[in-house]
Amino acid sequence: MVTVIDLFAGCGGLSLGAARAGLPPKLAVELDDHAAAAHSQNFPKCKTAKLDLSKVDAGALSSLYEGRPDLVIGGPPCQGFSYIGKRNQSDPRNDLLDRFFQIVADLKPRAFLMENVPGLLDKSSIHLLERALCRVSPKYTILTPTVLDAASFGAATRRKRVLVIGFDPSDVDFISLDAIIERQRAPTNVRQALAGLPEPGLADVAKIRQIDEPYVKFVNRKLPNVGDSGKLSALCDGLVSGFAATKHSEEVQRRFSETAQGRTEKTSRFFRLNPNEPARTLRAGTGADRGSFQSARPIHFESPRVISVREAARIQGFPDWFGFHHTKWHSHRMIGNSVNPLFAEAVLKAIANSLGVSKNESECHDLYFLDAATN
Template identity: 40%
Template sequence: MPDFYRRPVAIDLFAGAGGFSLGIEQAGFDVALAVEHDPVHAAVYAFNFPHSKVICADIAKLSGLDIKQALSEWAVEHRQHSNWNGEIDLVFGGPPCQGFSMIGKRLPNDARNNLVFDFCRLVKELQPRYFVMENVPGLCLNKHSSILERLMNEFEVAGYKLTEPVQVLNAANFGVPQKRRRFFLLGTQVGAVAIDYPCPEVEASFQPMTVKDAIADLPNLDDFTELSSTDSIQLTSEQLYQLHEQTSAYVKKLRGMMSDPSDFAYPRYWNPQLLTSSIQTQHTELSIERFKNTPMGKLEPTSRLRRLNWDKPCHTLRAGTGYERGSYTSPRPIHPQYPRVISVREAARLHSFPDWFRFHATKWHGFRQVGNAVPPLLARVIGSQIIAALAIELPVPTTRLELGNTKVLKFTLVKASKYWNAPKHFFD
């Protein structure tokens, strides 16, 4: 087998539930290692990516040597040592962005801002051929210009040429049915073939994916009494047939019903009749009436929730807050047809997650995992730029992966912390 016929190796330093990782895998990488601080998210990641080694730890306390040791263990566990040369092709990740967010206060001295420099530190220590760092567009604002300038200087001193001008990409321009703008910083090790930003669809004939493309086939959750207390249900053959009758080309790819020549992810074993991540939200009669009277695309005046428009992309889905910020569930859009907010599965469709991908059983964790993720389709086009620069002929994956044990999708924080032997502060 020639050297160029291989799957390159990548590391995700801020993995969350794995949206960025999935897109990079779809581009053709083996995401060998994922680091995630939150034990609940780390458990969900491990469920969906059984071929990756997961480290549940604070990135600020990890060294490059720690990561290289874990990579060596991964190589042995997955029998990759015979054709992996020990070099890292890509380090990627999206450091927590609340300190830069245009929704928040954008504090330059927010402690979370330091995590972008921990990302830079590990890139220096690991010396991958390429790196990709994702963040909110607020990092480009004047208030944070000194942070971005310092960060870029440190990458250049570490031996990386940055792709300039730096860009903010909108997921809606790359096949995602959601208007979601994100900043990406791309770096190439000096001596390697430089990478470019992907070109958005700008032709006059371009039609963005819409809410209808993403979720019109999904049944109304309120028709299933079981979904008041569980997040999944087995559809009958007739119900599955009705779903497939309304399925768009976009969804056919997400459900594996249509070949996708740009998708090099490992296929997963899953049950297409199982509707998952779909626990109901119980609304008051008054709320239901207000939702009914809200036109598509408009804000409901009392809740300030926006009703989705069938014929347009979704607005940016938000994540809500973590434990340290009050554990608030994110504002969820109102379904364009039904008088209720959307489900986690519907949000996942709007984010370009395939239907086999599972999230935590609770709405709070589930929406955090979707809302914090890089849409896989957007991540894929960025990963594909690096594959092109590496000039690798990708093998078509033939190994089908078994997903993990569904019990981890219901872990409380305490159970997840014990599962990973996480630091004591997670119990407080």
């Protein structure tokens, strides 16, 4: 069994993709209380450590697992590079990019994967990445940082991310970007992603109907080697969380109803989903330290309301058994901050092959993608 460490793990989008690829994480590190709790709940066989990586050295992490890590993955906070933020180059969170690669240098894994926002490659930011990469030993082969879109890997949302992949060529078969790009498939549209979900209501838990939509069956696959949080058992009975409704006034509902699919509502500036296309990137909003601002949620393509937590999770590629938080605000923030699990799985399957993980271990479920590519 390989040893995978997920840094800045959030609620577990990257961990989920890794587990699907036959690389279940043994250690996940996350500072946020609620995200760490969600990760621990969804990956009970993974040790989730609530630690501040700006203050913890690699020695402290090494005490939490055994042997040399096979793979270190993670997505350091990206607000200082994001196109939707202030793009403040002096944002102290930018230092965590440097910290990620310092930990990689100290842990000496066989391979590593860092994901971040495309703005990291801009002229104003690229020097920060170059400086951070200088911390990694020259023995590593580092692939050219590349921007890829989750929608190009069968996801139901457009979400561009930059990938930085490195590996020790003395211990790992060559990892190529071509092997990742070969896994690109047609995107999923919103209607396919939300199939079978009921309207939100007063209760957070609702009963969903089992349907034969390939995307839904694909995201709801069982997950080996991570344990059962109890949500999976509930899903077998059709019980799923994340359906607490958001209250809207009659005036707001009227404005939402009058907004065409694929258009922006003029007063709220909320975007209405187009059922025949992937969704726009779901945003996270800000944490308590930045004012607790909630990012605008998209309007459902049929109902005059914003989408529910479970609908956001489906769009982002999380299975119906995946739990978040009992409040909508924290749940939407986790989803908006997460790596798309389907995208992560496709990327990490290519890496898993180079690490020597067999196809049986990495669960080959490509039938959905083959179907999607012909639709």
